[in-house]
Amino acid sequence: MTAEPSALASKGRTPTVIRVLVLATFVVILNETIMINAIPRLMADLEVTERAAQWVSTAFMLTMAAVIPTTGWFLQRVTTRQAYTAAMAVFLAGTALSAVAPSFVVLLLGRIIQAGGTAVMMPLLMTTLMTVVPEHDRGRVMGNVTLAISVAPALGPVLSGVVLQVGSWRWLFVLVLPIAAVITWLGLRRLEDIGEPQAGVIDTASVALAALGFGGLVFGLSRFESGDFTSPALMIAAGSAFIAVFVFRQLRLQRTGTPLLDLRVLQSATYAKALVLMSVAFMAMLGSMILLPLYLQNLRGLSPLQTGLLVMPGGLAMGLLGPTVGRLFDRFGGRVLVVPGSIGIAMALAGFTRISMTMPYWQLLALHVLLMVSLAATFTPVFTLGLGALPQQLYSHGSSMLGTLQQVAAAFGTALVVTVMSTRSTTLLAEGADSVAADLDGMRLAFLISAGLALIMVAMAMLLPSRTATAEAVADHEAAAPELLES
Template sequence: MNTPTSTAAPNSLKLGNVKRLPILISLIIGAFFSLLNETLLSVAFPQLMIELNVSASTLQWLTTGYMLVVAVLIPASALLVQWFTTRQVFLGAMIVFTLGTLISGMAPGFSVLLIGRLLQAGGTGLMMPVLMNTILLLYPPEKRGAAMGSIGLVIMFAPAIGPTLSGVILESLEWRWLFYVVIPFALFSIIFAFIYLKNVSQPTKPKVDVVSIILSTIGFGGIVYGFSSSGEGWDSPQVYGVILVGFAALLLFVLRQLKLKDPLLDLRAFKYPLFTFTTILLCIMMMTMFSTMSLLPFLFQGALGLTVYASGLIMLPGSILNGLLSPLTGKAFDRFGPRALIIPGAVILAVVMWFFTQVTAETSKMTFIILHVCMMVSISMIMMPAQTNGLNQLPRRYYPHGTAILNTLSQVAGAIGVAFFISIMTAGQRSYLEKSSDPAAPVELTEAMVSGVQNAFLFGFIFALLALAVALFTKRSQPPTE
């Protein structure tokens, strides 16, 4: 089925005289600080509960609301990058993010802080699709690996150092400085982009389908909200009811996209097999990665008795190495192709996840550091090379839709993964304590935590084996003839 001209991706400008590096730097600076803020606040929750006088469930909206806005906005990004220029979307996103950061820092109470966080999420939700779409237009397929590797540094490194950086700031300053320290860098990003960021596309302004936007909002927003609320119990109507409504709306959304001439998300991108395999692989990887990053702090603080700051330090070396390796794996992708990276990376991930199923309260901190480093290395070998390879197979008109699809499903998979694995951990803890002769004893509580985490990592190992099976189908994609 041919896609009409109005649904084409933004027309590429003549890029022969465009300096790519300043554009890439402009985008990376903005993306880095917007993604950093995803995890910068979590360590401050105990302090915020006291100062703002709110419960943990209320405060959780600072995270849940953030994820909701990002999940809702990313599908619409495919439309926005066809209605506005690169400069307009990026500068608009950064201005909204900066305004949200300022409001959050000056917030007199929880309600205003939540508004600021939602504005931050609005800027972040538009940032990554714009960044990836610009790279696809700016670099030819044979050079995209290195450029996408630079994006990988931002995607992995920024959120990973958030908790550690937050711990350092909170050692001597109040929580408002978590926002204040970001503002100068955000303003610098806006000024730098205003000077150096050039347009790499021309808007085509396709028809806006309001019904698709509503279904997308209810579908993706409902699923993310439902799974994020699963801590209240899966038998809660607030959980399973919202999830069912979300999936029903998502089904209607998919059926509508396949019928429209100008879809909000053109799902015909899935007719390209390598893009489809990439989507499956990335969803599995996001579930595994986000769940592991959530499980380890529970183990460190609940079983090993470590502080939040110490937990962040254990996970910091792997996160830093992952960020540093992403540009290198991108260059290796350009030279050797995807199989040389993705398949060995999937093997390493499977081995590491098996070792995680064997950890105990006596496992040394150095062992955890080594396992986490190996896991993050494997992720750097898989994530961006797979994403680049899958997007390379798409024709130019599918670039906005492909990037929006991958970013949306990654957010949804991450939310589902965290909820699923934490529920497995909780069930394992409960099962252990039910069999215990003294369930209130500190030693038994520690062993219950270890048992629950081991059960969760067992499922992580199964997911890693599934990722390896999908990785075996990987091959270098051939750019389509337009």
């Protein structure tokens, strides 16, 4: 999928292809977190244990982690319309199957199919954006993309809380189905193919290694929530070993064939720094998404709907600020946004270390809004700087690696906060502390660790350039791209 950023985009207007892909990506990514509040209903309706019911979210995340590494290769081999059609058709099939699932096994299968379609959409959106939008206008357009890739996961639990107040868990799929179908139809009417697909044979060994490696790593990290540390540690070790073999094979294929995931994207220092910064940012966001509901529901006694409404302003602020952040990036560059944004993230997480049974809700709301606004100020510039530092031929692979590490970072962030919280709480309980006091102290420590990690973001932000290059340097970079790919 290669093309010049030409007639498809004009300054001040978002190309139709991007509008359609943003809308579709929002709908499919929303489903990654939409089942979080439905666990009790599934346990009662389908007669499964809590650990089994958790698989409706875990399986989705595992499938994403296993499939996304293949999308860089896939997007270079098909047209834009073919990739969109395949992704949305698979997503629709999984949604329909989940809605009518007669048993938990069928529901789980439907969620896996859903995730297979979702895994293609974000890399497709990011690759197409970088291809059709000129460098001087990417920040503004990328700001709109923030709504899909960042706000959708945050709004999933809110929307599911509202739906579950009045209906069955099946309505979480029934309501999505016609919306996704209309978006699919609209996309097939309006989408244009971007560039020409390239010929190439997929390396099946790399596919297997990616699935076992990234899937095993994410699965091991997700199992830390169970409190059993031995089995997850073994899974993480096995997943890491498969990833090491996967990396070795890709390096060899870069010399002798076509790699599944081109690791030459890491030769760009700006992209590598952006990758680290984005991974820590997603850890912070997902960690807070786990800790805050536990605090508000288990300790403060709020319902899932009340919890969702409390955190909704932060998610909305993040989405609404996306276009503004993008325009500021186009005008002033990335550092003036990323540095304050990363500092804001650290400050918000540090503020959450002060949680108590009497902390006013307006303070919690203010801290959460600060966190979301700071993430908004960070995501758009970092995405744009990181991918913009790559030659055009590597956009799809850069998007694929970014999406893969987002899944790993989300799993790692969740495992980290849950492990820290539960370990601290268990230690205090053994020492005779009150259960509420022990849980609060565990959560405070988890937020403190997250705030400490956020300092890594501040360091990376200081090292990022304000812009990837001037227009002349971009032209020189693209002219030199063939030599980079042949080296």
